[in-house]
Amino acid sequence: MSTVNTLLTYEGIPIWRHVRVIQWMLQIVSAIVIVALLAWFFTNIGNAVQDRDIPFGFTFLDREYQTPIGEHFIPYDSSDTFRYAMFVAVTNTLLVAVLGVIAATALGVVIGVARLSSNWILSKVALVYIEFFRNVPLLVQLLFWLFIVLALPPVRRGFEIADSIYINNAGISFPGPNSGGSFSMTLIWVAMIALGIALGVVAHKLLSKRELVSGRASYPVAAGFAVAAGVAALSWLALAAVGDAPMIVTSPEPAGRFGRIAGGVTIRAGLLILLIGLVIYTAAFIAEIVRAGIQSVGRGQVEAARAMGLSPMQALRHVTFPQALRVIIPPLISQCLNLTKNSSLGGAVGYTDLTNVGITMTQTAPAVSIFLLIMLAYLAMSLAWSVTGNLYNRYISFERR
Amino acid sequence: MASNFDTTAILPPPRSETGALGWARANLFSTPFNSALTGISLAALTFALVFGLRWVVFSADWSVVATVGHRFVIGSYNSDQACPGNNCFWRPQASLLLVTLLMGMAWGVARAGLVRRIAILTAVVAALFALLPYSMDRMGMDVRLLLAANLLTLGAGWALGRYTPFGSTRAIAITSVVFFALTIALMLGFRIGDSNWLQPVDVRHWGGLTLNLILAVAGITLSLPIGIALALGRRSRLPVLKVVCVTFIEVLRGVPLITLLFMSQHIVPLAFPDTFPRNSLLNAGIVITLFSSAYMAENIRGGLQALHPGQAEAARALGLPGWQTMLLISLPQAIRNVIPAIVGQFIGLFKDTSLVYIIGMLDMVEVGRTTITGRPEYQGTAQEMFVFIAIVFWIFTYGMSYISRRVERNLGVGER
Known part of the structure; x- marks a missing residue:
């Protein structure tokens, strides 16, 4: 009797009532269930792959894709491999994500501030904007813009403004830098611009510190911009002296009999619609985030700033906004993430984003492998946004405590 | 006591500070x-306004909405392939009767307030649809009668709730589940x-607003409990459970829904035996629900994290076991505090049902x-079409956020 008791007890408690034993049993059972489920799924997939002769694996990545990609911003040719085509698709999605986030944040901040304006009409206009665009599915909005753009006249009979801006159902063309030279030169120049911006930020930091310490006006913002622009211009001149100029500002002109438009910058219809739709939709959410952030700053802060002689704009810029930013950043990151994921609707408006290219690829390559890669790509992008956002968040909360 | 002041000497505020003029000065100029x-x-x-009104009244051609009307409601449910004889239109309408x-x-049960207003509004709008001249050629009159009957069922429901044992919250909860099953059965046939x-109609042919609503109702009902379970799993001290929940949540949140839907149709079936x-409807429902529950889990986790630990400690000190502490003390407060986020997620789910086109x-x-x-004669009417669809979606989503604000006020969120 006593031996049984000692066998079935643990720290003096019957083992079926001991918390740690129960927890361990639960863990083991759940682990077994999950492993069994996964094993079952994978056996089934394996069987299906064998029975129905569905190809699986990643050897297709080295094959030629042999399908055109409607829009691409790095050189692409149908004879390129699947691997490279996938990369092109990722850059397409990244382009929309980055442009969209910048524009949506700008518009969202404006509307969020307008929502809190003391001006009754402006505030109500912002309210209507937010409540409408936030509550209508993005797909409906995208299709609305799509059919508006499709209803525009074709290229040959399109609108022309001052002989330099062309608007038609293929997109919009306006004067701007055209990557006339070689692609590698452009890449080098873009890298130099990034360097210039980094130097500009450093200059801004140093000068604003000097301004704080000495009290003399040091124009940190202007200096920062000047440094960035200077580096960009100098590197352009240097590259132009070495070989092809990387980018030349040209004006779009009709070329050829079919009214093709050459030169300048052309934003094609697919990208244009996707950006308009995503920006208008996401800006409504960001506006609400900005409003909540600004409202989270105590009234006393603004009143104190006004009492010290700051103008309403200055109070917003130097007192309210820096404090609101700490509340704004985390939900803003999740909106950036949402925008990136929502760009997967590009296929509905004729933009070749990652999901759209992936779906097309499944016609000539194993779907399971492709979607595994696509999921990994999206997860990586999500992670990138989170890391960037969290770093920025840490930076601002450290700066202003 | 006599006043020392001459009251007539106290002047009213100047005209420019009061009334419409004062308001305009303060708020506009x-x-x-x-x-x-x-x-x-x-x-x-x-x-x-001028541009919009001119378009709405003069240049827009709303006949397209009226002509396609029944397809907006049920898609191709009543088409020749789905329902030979085209006598299936009454079935979604009959489901609407269950709703009213x-x-x-x-x-x-509630007697008054918001519930009454919503109930009456729904029934009246449904009944008013009977007056619309939408193309119900082959079913004609009976469908209109069914629509008008919504007023009767509303009254019958009210009497049931008021005077019979069905008049309790619990009975309504059970009835709603039964009615949802009935609706599905009626639609399936x-x-x-x-x-x-009552011939069977394949789920491939289900469509229109009915499809959006069925997916949304199922998704909303199921994503909350699954989300709660995931949130609890993520906070669990059991490493296996925790890792599984975290992986599930993060993967689903990191991938676009449209990708998941496409996979559900082309890859997930491989994981099950032949x-x-x-069932594409079931696939869509499961994916939308799981996707939404991953977000829901994060909302609920936020609510649980914001809760003061003293609440759970006090409950434990009073002798409540762990699961009762969670169920009766922590969760109700956590959920109440994140109602806006939860309803936002519901609205997102409803909007996401539009992605099943993939x-x-x-x-x-x-x-x-x-x-x-597909039809050349309607090519010029895309704006009318999508403005109409946008307004229909907006009514539902804005209605949801309106109800959530009312519920929040009634529960006194942020006040105690």
């Missing part, structure tokens, strides 16, 4: 900058002998798109 803003907004507003009956019961008055039934289902948006692209 307080500074030159503000005046400029007012001017610009007014100009833009007038332009938009349920709303009537809720009204009977089955053979009764030789007659085809004997498993293939697996070839004909939801309301896809009905609009295929009509525009």
Whole structure:
């Protein structure tokens, strides 16, 4: 009797009532269930792959894709491999994500501030904007813009403004830098611009510190911009002296009999619609985030700033906004993430984003492998946004405590 | 006590500070900058209103909405392939009767307030649809009668809720589950002998707003409990459970829904033996629900984290076991505090039901798109079509956020 008791007890408690034993049993059972489920799924997939002769694996990545990609911003040719085509698709999605986030944040901040304006009409206009665009599915909005753009006249009979801006159902063309030279030169120049911006930020930091310490006006913002622009211009001149100029500002002109438009910058219809739709939709959410952030700053802060002689704009810029930013950043990151994921609707408006290219690829390559890669790509992008956002968040909360 | 003051000497505030004039001065023209803003907004507003109204009244051709009307509601449910004989239109309408009956019961229990207003509004709008001249050629009159009958069922439901044992919250909860199952059964149909008055309709042919609503209702009902379970799993001290929940949540949140839907149709079936039934509606429902529950889990986790630990400690000190502490103390407070986020997620889920086009289902948006692209005579009416669809979605989503704000006020969120 006593031996049984000692066998079935643990720290003096019957083992079926001991918390740690129960927890361990639960863990083991759940682990077994999950492993069994996964094993079952994978056996089934394996069987299906064998029975129905569905190809699986990643050897297709080295094959030629042999399908055109409607829009691409790095050189692409149908004879390129699947691997490279996938990369092109990722850059397409990244382009929309980055442009969209910048524009949506700008518009969202404006509307969020307008929502809190003391001006009754402006505030109500912002309210209507937010409540409408936030509550209508993005797909409906995208299709609305799509059919508006499709209803525009074709290229040959399109609108022309001052002989330099062309608007038609293929997109919009306006004067701007055209990557006339070689692609590698452009890449080098873009890298130099990034360097210039980094130097500009450093200059801004140093000068604003000097301004704080000495009290003399040091124009940190202007200096920062000047440094960035200077580096960009100098590197352009240097590259132009070495070989092809990387980018030349040209004006779009009709070329050829079919009214093709050459030169300048052309934003094609697919990208244009996707950006308009995503920006208008996401800006409504960001506006609400900005409003909540600004409202989270105590009234006393603004009143104190006004009492010290700051103008309403200055109070917003130097007192309210820096404090609101700490509340704004985390939900803003999740909106950036949402925008990136929502760009997967590009296929509905004729933009070749990652999901759209992936779906097309499944016609000539194993779907399971492709979607595994696509999921990994999206997860990586999500992670990138989170890391960037969290770093920025840490930076601002450290700066202003 | 006699006053020392001559009351007549106290002047009213100047005219310019009160009334409409004062209000305008304070809210529209307080500074030159503000005046400029007012001017610009007014100009833009007038332009938009004039332009918009001119379009709505004169240039827009709304006949497309009326002609496609029944397809907006049910997609190709009543088409020749789906329902030979085209006698299936009454079935979604009959499901609507169940909805108004349920709303009537809720009204009977709640007696007044928001529930009554919503119930009456729904039934009246449904009944008013009977007056619309939409093309119901082959079913004609009976469908209109069914629509008008919504008023009757509302009354019957109210009486049931008011005067019978059905009048309790619990009864309504059970009835709503039963009615949802009934709706699905009615929509699916089955053979009764030789007659085809309830002939089966394949889920591939379900569509229109009915599809959006069915997916949304199922998703909303299921994503909350699954989300709670995931949130608890993520906070669990058991490493295996925790790792599984975290992986599930993060993977689903990191991938676009449209990708998951496409996979559900083309890859997930591979993971099940061939004997498993293939059902696109079920696929879509499961994916939308799981996707939404991953977000829901994060909302609930936020609510649980914001809760003061003293609450759970006090409950434990009073002798409540762990699961009761969670169920009776922590969760109710956590959920109450994140109602806006949860309803936001519900709204997102409803909007996301429009993405089922990727697996070839004909939801309301896809009905609009295929009509525009498939029929040359409607090509010029895309704006009318999508404005109409946008307004229908907006009514539902804005209604949801309105109800959530009312519920929040009733629960006193942020006040205690």
